[in-house]
Amino acid sequence: xxxxxxxxxxxxxxxxxxxxxxxxxxxxxxxxxxxxxxxxxxxxxxxxxxxxxxxxxxxxxxxxxxxxxxxxxxxxxxxxxxxxxxxxxxxxxxxxxxxxxxxxxxxxxxxxxxxxxxxxxxxxxxxxxxxxxxxxxxxxxxxxxxxxxxxxxxxxxxxxxxxxxxxxxxxxxxxxxxxxxxxxxxxxxxxxxxxxxxxxxxxxxxxxxxxxxxxxxxxxxxxxxxxxxxxxxxxx
Amino acid sequence: xxxxxxxxxxxxxxxxxxxxxxxxxxxxxxxxxxxxxxxxxxxxxxxxxxxxxxxxxxxxxxxxxxxxxxxxxxxxxxxxxxxxxxxxxxxxxxxxxxxxxxxxxxxxxxxxxxxxxxxxxxxxxxxxxxxxxxxxxxxxxxxxxxxxxxxxxxxxxxxxxxxxxxxxxxxxxxxxxxxxxxxxxxxxxxxxxxxxxxxxxxxxxxxxxxxxxxxxxxxxxxxxxxxxxxxxxxxx
DNA sequence: TACTATAATTGTACCGGTACAATTAATAAA
DNA sequence: TTTATTAATTGTACCGGTACAATTATAGTA
Numbered sequence: 259x260x261x262x263x264x265x266x267x268x269x270x271x272x273x274x275x276x277x278x279x280x281x282x283x284x285x286x287x288x289x290x291x292x293x294x295x296x297x298x299x300x301x302x303x304x305x306x307x308x309x310x311x312x313x314x315x316x317x318x319x320x321x322x323x324x325x326x327x328x329x330x331x332x333x334x335x336x337x338x339x340x341x342x343x344x345x346x347x348x349x350x351x352x353x354x355x356x357x358x359x360x361x362x363x364x365x366x367x368x369x370x371x372x373x374x375x376x377x378x379x380x381x382x383x384x385x386x387x388x389x390x391x392x393x394x395x396x397x398x399x400x401x402x403x404x405x406x407x408x409x410x411x412x413x414x415x416x417x418x419x420x421x422x423x424x425x426x427x428x429x430x431x432x433x434x435x436x437x438x439x440x441x442x443x444x445x446x447x448x449x450x451x452x453x454x455x456x457x458x459x460x461x462x463x464x465x466x467x468x469x470x471x472x473x474x475x476x477x478x479x480x481x482x483x484x485x486x487x488x489x490x491x492x493x494x
Numbered sequence: 495x496x497x498x499x500x501x502x503x504x505x506x507x508x509x510x511x512x513x514x515x516x517x518x519x520x521x522x523x524x525x526x527x528x529x530x531x532x533x534x535x536x537x538x539x540x541x542x543x544x545x546x547x548x549x550x551x552x553x554x555x556x557x558x559x560x561x562x563x564x565x566x567x568x569x570x571x572x573x574x575x576x577x578x579x580x581x582x583x584x585x586x587x588x589x590x591x592x593x594x595x596x597x598x599x600x601x602x603x604x605x606x607x608x609x610x611x612x613x614x615x616x617x618x619x620x621x622x623x624x625x626x627x628x629x630x631x632x633x634x635x636x637x638x639x640x641x642x643x644x645x646x647x648x649x650x651x652x653x654x655x656x657x658x659x660x661x662x663x664x665x666x667x668x669x670x671x672x673x674x675x676x677x678x679x680x681x682x683x684x685x686x687x688x689x690x691x692x693x694x695x696x697x698x699x700x701x702x703x704x705x706x707x708x709x710x711x712x713x714x715x716x717x718x719x720x721x722x723x724x725x726x727x728x729x730x
Numbered sequence: 731t732a733c734t735a736t737a738a739t740t741g742t743a744c745c746g747g748t749a750c751a752a753t754t755a756a757t758a759a760a
Numbered sequence: 761t762t763t764a765t766t767a768a769t770t771g772t773a774c775c776g777g778t779a780c781a782a783t784t785a786t787a788g789t790a
Binding site for chain 1: 546551553559561565568664665669670675690692700702703721722724725
């Protein structure tokens with residue numbers, strides 16, 4: 259683990275342990291430098307990371323402050339999107355409906371940047387938070403990158419497996435979201451009625467080298483899905 | 495304008511002018527350094543900015559590459575949230591329904607971190623993209639921070655006014671989103687039926703010093719609102 | 731007391747450098 | 761030709777430093 263990541267983790271831990279709230283001040287830069295015995299730029303980088311994650315904000319001439327959103331029941335949009343964070347003490351489980359190797363249709367192939375003759379893993383799940391239906395998910399993994407999957411792996415976190423067992427690292431993702439109505443099949447999975455509202459998110463996950471390796475379509479249960487997104491300034 | 499912001503802008507311009515696509519390679523770091531006659535760290539900072547915005551991705555040992563999502567009709571979620579970006583050539587207009595000074599109710603006061611006796615500007619608009627109804631927006635501005643607003647300002651970009659005329663800078667924001675059904679009033683504004691699906695986003699905008707200054711509730715027309723969110727790696 | 735000018739605090743921009751890890755290209759071996 | 765080894769390329773981590781801008785605290789003045 260890199261120094262600045264380590265320090266970021268420790269600072270976050272410090273915030274949690276001391277139960278700091280929105281606006282509370284952290285030790286000044288120079289103290290953090292000596293405390294962790296690293297250079298200024300390393301501390302700065304750690305704080306930058308925390309700033310992006312929405313944990314702190316920095317104010318020149320004043321100090322470093324804790325940033326906290328205080329609305330219970332809202333998950334980070336990214337936490338349900340492969341990135342583990344801010345799920346708190348909620349438990350995420352899955353019913354696996356299908357794990358199989360198939361050929362992608364035209365749309366899937368295009369989103370993954372592969373040919374329709376290439377193999378993909380098809381994974382279909384219903385996901386739960388604390389026992390309540392969260393969403394129905396259908397995703398496609400490029401078999402050339404993810405050569406093996408089974409129901410056990412898929413029941414847990416696929417991303418953890420991919421990163422640790424296969425040694426590939428996830429780089430970035432593009433999420434496309436829209437609101438619509440459920441069809442009968444989807445309604446069945448989610449325990450809702452057809453034509454009920456829903457949030458649909460399609461996501462293309464890329465490796466660090468820019469290659470897409472996972473295309474997923476998620477249909478959310480509109481009553482059990484509330485998301486928070488923390489944005490940083492006009493540069494987003 | 496800061497150097498690294500300037501360089502970021504120029505690099506982005508370069509990408510657009512040369513119509514570079516996903517995966518196309520940019521000049522290497524060292525060349526960018528000499529080309530813009532700045533140090534390595536400045537170029538790095540510019541690229542970091544572009545990476546966060548989803549414009550490029552960097553691959554150690556390999557180079558700097560263009561990152562592009564290629565799905566027309568999707569707006570950046572942040573572009574409709576005060577941050578001007580990625581709206582492309584779409585035209586954003588507004589019907590102003592109300593601009594007035596009032597007292598906040600309990601909820602609004604709490605979200606803005608003020609007292610119910612403090613003054614707020616109440617702004618209500620219906621917003622359009624290329625003439626089509628996008629959303630209904632109701633927002634509250636802390637009058638102590640935004641002392642004056644009128645229909646003209648509000649018809650245009652409030653954020654531009656606040657930043658340029660008042661000299662305050664927007665720092666960060668927390669967005670809370672959920673899916674639900676329209677009530678009769680909202681449906682009227684959006685030209686839809688009651689009980690139609692909708693995306694609701696509440697946002698609290700903070701200044702750089704962490705003080706909330708705008709709390710807004712937006713109700714989106716589900717057929718005209720498709721959003722893209724670009725995420726960067728597991729650190730989000 | 732209230733306001734103003736001044737000084738101390740504190741994070742950010744920017745520079746330049748070394749070491750290194752990941753990728754890719756070049757070379758040698760099978 | 762293919763594969764393994766080596767070397768060149770290229771971005772990232774980390775160091776340390778100077779100058780500066782924004783904030784906050786202090787001292788001075790009316």
